[in-house]
Structure formats: structure tokens, C-alpha cells
Amino acid sequence: MQLSPLARLALRLCTYAVIVIVYLPLALIFVLSFNSARSIAWPPVGFSTRWWAGFLEVESARDALFSSTRLAFVAMVIAILLGSMLSFALQRHEFYGKNAISFLAVLPIALPGIVTGVALRNTFVRFGWDLGFLSVVAGHATFCIVVAHNNVIARLRRIAPHLREASADLGATPSQTFRLVTWPLIRSAVAAGGILAFALSFDEVVVTTFTAGAGVQTLPQWILNNFSRPNVLPYVTVMATLVLVVSLPIAWLAQRLGDSNPE
Amino acid sequence: MGERLEQAPRVAESNRVNAGRGRPRSAFALWGLLSAPLAWLLVVYVGSLALLVVSAFFKLDDFTGKPTTDLTGSNLVEAFTQSEYVSLVARSVAVAIAATVICFLLAMPTALYIARLASRRTRRGLVVALILPLWTGYLVKAFALRAVLEPGSEYGEGGFMKNLVGWSPGFGYTAVVLTLAYLWFPYMLLPIYAGLERMPSSLLDASADLGAGSLRTFRLVMLPLLIPSIAAGSIFTFSLSLGDYITVKIVGGTAQLIGNIIERALLAPNQPLAAAFTLWPMLIMVAYLAVMGRAGAFKNL
Numbered sequence: 001m002q003l004s005p006l007a008r009l010a011l012r013l014c015t016y017a018v019i020v021i022v023y024l025p026l027a028l029i030f031v032l033s034f035n036s037a038r039s040i041a042w043p044p045v046g047f048s049t050r051w052w053a054g055f056l057e058v059e060s061a062r063d064a065l066f067s068s069t070r071l072a073f074v075a076m077v078i079a080i081l082l083g084s085m086l087s088f089a090l091q092r093h094e095f096y097g098k099n100a101i102s103f104l105a106v107l108p109i110a111l112p113g114i115v116t117g118v119a120l121r122n123t124f125v126r127f128g129w130d131l132g133f134l135s136v137v138a139g140h141a142t143f144c145i146v147v148a149h150n151n152v153i154a155r156l157r158r159i160a161p162h163l164r165e166a167s168a169d170l171g172a173t174p175s176q177t178f179r180l181v182t183w184p185l186i187r188s189a190v191a192a193g194g195i196l197a198f199a200l201s202f203d204e205v206v207v208t209t210f211t212a213g214a215g216v217q218t219l220p221q222w223i224l225n226n227f228s229r230p231n232v233l234p235y236v237t238v239m240a241t242l243v244l245v246v247s248l249p250i251a252w253l254a255q256r257l258g259d260s261n262p263e
Numbered sequence: 264m265g266e267r268l269e270q271a272p273r274v275a276e277s278n279r280v281n282a283g284r285g286r287p288r289s290a291f292a293l294w295g296l297l298s299a300p301l302a303w304l305l306v307v308y309v310g311s312l313a314l315l316v317v318s319a320f321f322k323l324d325d326f327t328g329k330p331t332t333d334l335t336g337s338n339l340v341e342a343f344t345q346s347e348y349v350s351l352v353a354r355s356v357a358v359a360i361a362a363t364v365i366c367f368l369l370a371m372p373t374a375l376y377i378a379r380l381a382s383r384r385t386r387r388g389l390v391v392a393l394i395l396p397l398w399t400g401y402l403v404k405a406f407a408l409r410a411v412l413e414p415g416s417e418y419g420e421g422g423f424m425k426n427l428v429g430w431s432p433g434f435g436y437t438a439v440v441l442t443l444a445y446l447w448f449p450y451m452l453l454p455i456y457a458g459l460e461r462m463p464s465s466l467l468d469a470s471a472d473l474g475a476g477s478l479r480t481f482r483l484v485m486l487p488l489l490i491p492s493i494a495a496g497s498i499f500t501f502s503l504s505l506g507d508y509i510t511v512k513i514v515g516g517t518a519q520l521i522g523n524i525i526e527r528a529l530l531a532p533n534q535p536l537a538a539a540f541t542l543w544p545m546l547i548m549v550a551y552l553a554v555m556g557r558a559g560a561f562k563n564l
Contacts, residue, residue, distance in 0.1 A: 003380070003477050004477070007477060008380055010372075011372050011375055011376040011380060012376055012380070014369075014372040014373060014376065015372070015373045015376040015377060015381075015389065018369055018373045018393070018448075019389070019392060019393065021369075021445075022392075022393060022396055022445075022448070023396070024411070025404065025407035025408055025410065025411050025445070026396065026399070026403075026404070026407055028407060028410050028411060028423055029403065029406065029407045029410060032410060039420070040409070040410040040413060040422060041413065041415065041420035041421060041422060042410075042413075042420070042421070042422050042423040042425070042426045042427070043426065081299070082299055082300040082303055083300070085296045085297070085299055085300050086296070086297070086300040086301075088296050089293055089296035089297040089300075093292075093293045093296075095293060101297075101301065101304075103561070104304050104305070104308075104309070105300075105304065107304075107308070108304075108308060109499075110498060110499070110502055110548070110552065111502065111506075111544075111545065111548055112502050112503065112505050112506020112507070112522075112544045112548065113503075113506055113507075114506040114507075114508060114521075114522045114525055114526075114541065114544065115312075115315075115506060115541055115544055115545055115548075116308075118315065118525060118529065118537055118538065118541045119308075119311040119312050119314070119315040119541070120307070120308075120311050121529070122311065122314060122315050122318055122534060122538060123307075123310065123311040123314050123315075125534070126314065126318070126330075138307060141303070142303070142304070142307060142308050145300065145303070145304070149300075196398065199398040200398070202400070203398070203399075203400040203401050203402070203403075204401070205401060205402055205509055206506070206507075206508070206509060206522075209526075210529070220400065220401065220402040223402045223403070223406060224402060224509060224512070224513075227406055227409070227513065236406065237406075237410075240400070240402070240403040240406050240407070243399065243400045243403050244399050244400070244403055247398055247399045247400060248395055248396075248398075248399055250398075251395050251397075251398035251399065252391065252395060254398070255391050255394070255395070259387075
């Protein structure tokens with residue numbers, strides 16, 4: 001596209017401004033977690049590591065961190081299994097209703113979370129299933145399937161079909177072909193989908209709120225319940241920073257894995 | 264012109280058909296793969312959605328306050344005719360549209376720069392840098408925006424923006440729109456970027472050769488071709504904003520959106536009324552998806 005140097009400069013500045021806007025609030029939280037005062041006001045009063053030193057002693061925060069991790073892990077496993085199965089079915093077979101099924105897989109993230117959350121809660125309550133860890137897992141798995149599915153099917157589409165044909169021609173059974181040809185080609189995409197599903201589950205709060213009973217509190221819920229309590233506020237800042245520091249490199253790794261060229 | 268753009272997906276299509284060749288493609292294998300995910304999505308998810316619609320018609324028992332299976336239209340009448348609720352829904356839609364428009368205004372130039380002007384090496388890095396925050400936690404980001412927007416009060420000092428710019432919108436609808444735009448921006452950026460990257464340069468060159476300036480080329484060539492991508496991105500920014508009620512709690516001050524009403528009805532507890540309210544975002548999204556589908560959004564999801 002032919003653009004004047006001025007327009008190019010404007011677009012460039014706009015892009016870098018957007019990057020600053022995106023990262024500035026995150027950097028702010030990081031800085032504020034070392035604030036010696038119990039506030040998120042600017043500028044920070046002084047440097048202190050006492051909130052970082054003490055946050056693991058806040059029992060509710062520790063429990064929330066633990067239950068979020070457990071929850072995200074289970075949701076991830078279900079999402080990987082169901083999402084991959086769905087990808088293989090949609091990629092390798094032609095059948096009636098195929099488009100409807102692809103649409104169905106996207107629906108849980110295309111509809112507002114509150115619709116999904118209220119619908120699932122309504123079902124669980126009506127059938128007398130206790131709201132607790134398992135109901136949250138069911139809710140999370142529902143919207144995580146699509147993330148795993150998207151990653152795996154994108155990879156399957158990029159694999160040249162003749163590789164599997166060659167394997168069959170050379171006498172490999174379908175399971176050998178899967179184990180020796182297909183799996184090595186897709187495993188990085190499965191890992192990427194799994195990581196993103198984990199991240200999505202770890203982070204979700206709307207569906208969680210509606211499907212969790214009184215007994216379950218995830219980390220995002222803990223943040224939500226405590227951000228307006230001045231006494232706990234500094235720990236909220238620490239927890240938020242912790243999530244940032246852990247999730248950014250992991251998400252970066254997932255991007256790398258998803259993009260890696262398998263052949 | 265449109266033909267050319269369609270070529271790339273068609274190649275993929277033919278690969279997919281070929282992919283089935285040379286192996287047993289039995290219905291047995293297909294059902295083995297499809298049954299579990301389909302059962303989950305149909306029974307757990309679609310089943311719940313259907314039940315939700317039905318339970319909007321259930322009557323609350325006057326005595327126990329629990330939903331019965333007696334049918335009544337009063338929940339729907341309440342949710343869809345009371346002017347308080349209707350104006351709340353209109354406000355929610357306005358907030359979702361505003362957030363979507365801001366996302367577009369930021370994503371369009373950014374995607375244009377990354378896809379068309381940045382060098383190949385920086386391109387990848389820029390995309391990843393802008394997509395990564397998507398995975399860092401919704402609540403963390405909403406909380407971060409609270410720290411930025413904090414207007415200060417008699418109890419405490421103002422936040423980052425107040426001190427640096429000397430002004431902050433404070434907690435309210437403006438803050439909600441800004442925060443939602445901040446949260447969902449990558450969903451708009453990604454499809455527009457992908458659309459721009461797929462666009463053949465020859466079209467833009469042809470437009471320039473025929474004497475169109477860059478603005479004209481943008482308006483008459485680029486933008487029409489990007490409509491499906493923009494529609495796809497807007498589905499996410501609009502839907503996610505429409506159903507949001509957490510952001511409202513964090514930076515909204517006294518603001519209220521559909522989500523807050525649904526939550527309030529659920530906690531009351533009045534399950535059927537909550538279900539009736541939930542029909543609002545459901546119907547709005549169905550209508551929105553239908554319109555965006557016509558604009559070609561599903562090819563880009």
C-alpha cells in the first residue's frame with residue numbers, strides 16, 4: 001500500500017501507543033505490589049516487600065490459588081480429550097451437520113459468559129446436583145473445549161495428507177500411523193491448546209461464580225471478593241502480579257508451540 | 264476480485280477432502296470420535312440453554328419461594344416490558360457498542376501497521392505482544408484498570424491517571440466502556456490483522472495505479488474486503504461486553520448493566536426471573552450473530 005511518510009509515521013506511533021496502553025496498567029500493578037502503603041494510589045509511598053513475604057500466610061488466598069490450579073488442570077484434561085476428538089472428527093470425515101457442529105463448539109465462547117453460567121447453574125440446581133468443584137469443572141470444560149479444538153484442527157489442516165497415505169502404503173496400521181506419524185506432528189499444537197485452556201479456566205470468573213457453590217473459591221473470585229477490602233488490598237495486588245508474572249511467559253510458550261512448524 | 268480471495272480457503276478445502284482418502288472412513292470411527300464431545304456439547308450445553316428458556320416460564324411457589332413447574336408468562340412480561348429493565352438493556356447494548364467501536368478504532372490502524380508496514384521480523388513479535396495479555400487474567404486486568412482510573416476520594420489519593428494527566432473519568436459508565444475495550448481489544452485485532460495479511464497486495468497496487476489515493480484505497484478496497492473480519496471480531500467484543508457484570512462491579516461505581524440484574528434476580532433467589540432476564544442477551548446475540556453471519560463473519564471465526 002502506498003502511504004505518505006507522514007501516514008506511515010502516524011500508524012507506527014499509533015501501534016506503539018497501543019502497546020504502551022496495553023502494558024502500562026499491568027506494569028502499574030507490578031509496581032504497586034511493592035508499595036509500602038495499603039493502597040493503589042499513585043505515586044507509591046515507599047518500597048516494601050512485606051506483602052510479597054506475607055501473602056502465602058493469607059489462608060483464603062492460598063486455598064484459592066490451590067483450587068484454581070486444580071480446577072484448571074482438570075478442565076484442561078477434559079478439553080484436550082474432547083477438543084482433539086472433535087478436531088479429528090471434523091477434519092477427517094465428511095458428514096451431514098458438520099457446520100452445525102463447528103458452530104456448536106464456538107457457541108460457549110460466542111454467547112456471553114453470564115448466559116452459559118446461568119444456564120448451567122439452572123440445570124444443576126434443577127437436577128439436584130450439588131454446586132461444587134465438579135459443577136465448576138463442567139462449566140469450565142464447556143468453554144475450554146473450543147480452545148483446544150481450534151489449536152488441534154488448525155494443525156491438522158496444515159499437515160500434508162500424503163504423509164499418512166505414505167505410512168499406510170508402507171504397511172503401518174492406523175494406530176501405528178497415529179503413534180509414529182500423526183502424534184509427533186500434532187503434539188505441540190495439543191500442548192498449546194492445553195496451555196491456553198488452562199489459562200482460560202484459571203482466569204474465568206463469570207461461569208465460575210454461577211456454577212460454584214459456597215465451598216469453592218477460585219483465585220479470580222478471591223480477587224473479586226477482596227479488592228474493596230482495604231486490609232487485604234495489598235495482597236490482592238500481589239496475587240494479581242503473581243498471575244501476571246506466571247501467565248505471561250506460559251502464554252508466550254503456548255504461542256510458540258502453536259506456531260511451530262511441525263514438518 | 265472476491266474470487267481471488269476465496270482461493271486460499273478452497274485449496275485447504277480440497278486438502279481436507281483428500282485427507283479422508285486411503286483409510287477406512289467408517290461411520291464407526293466417526294462416531295467413536297464424535298460421540299463424547301457431541302454428547303457433552305449437546306446434553307450439557309444445549310440442553311442447559313433449552314432448559315433455561317423453558318424455566319423462564321416457571322412460576323415461583325408463593326409459599327416456599329422455590330420454582331415450580333407450573334407455567335406462567337409473568338416473568339417474561341416483567342423482564343421485557345418494565346421500563347426500568349428495558350432502559351437498562353438499552354444502556355447495556357449502548358455500552359457494548361461503544362466498547363466495540365473503541366476496539367475497532369484502535370485495532371484498525373494497529374493491524375494495518377503490523378500487517379502491511381512492519382518488517383517480517385517485528386511483525387510476529389508485535390502480534391504476540393498484543394495477544395499475550397489476553398491470557399493474563401480478566402480480573403487482573405480489570406483490577407489494573409481500577410488502579411489506573413481510581414479518581415481518589417476523601418479517604419485516599421487518586422490513581423495513576425489522576426496524578427499524571429490530572430483527570431480521571433472516575434468510576435462509572437465511561438470507566439466501564441474503557442475497561443471493556445481494554446479487555447477485549449485483542450479479539451478485534453486478531454481477525455482484522457489476519458484479514459489484512461490475506462489481502463493480496465495486487466489489489467491495493469491496482470487501486471493505486473488507477474489513481475486512488477491511500478484514503479480512497481482504504482475506503483473503497485480495503486475496508487469492504489475487511490468487513491467479514493471486522494464482523495468476526497465484533498462478535499466477541501460485543502458479546503463479551505454485553506454479558507459482563509464483573510467489570511461493572513470493579514470500575515462501574517453505581518453503574519448497572521444486564522448482568523447485574525441477572526445476578527440480583529438469581530441471588531434473590533428468583534431463578535425463573537433470572538432466566539427470563541437471560542433471554543435478553545441471548546436474543547440480542549442471536550440477532551447479532553444473524554446480522555454478522557450475513558456479513559461473512561463465520562468464515563473468519
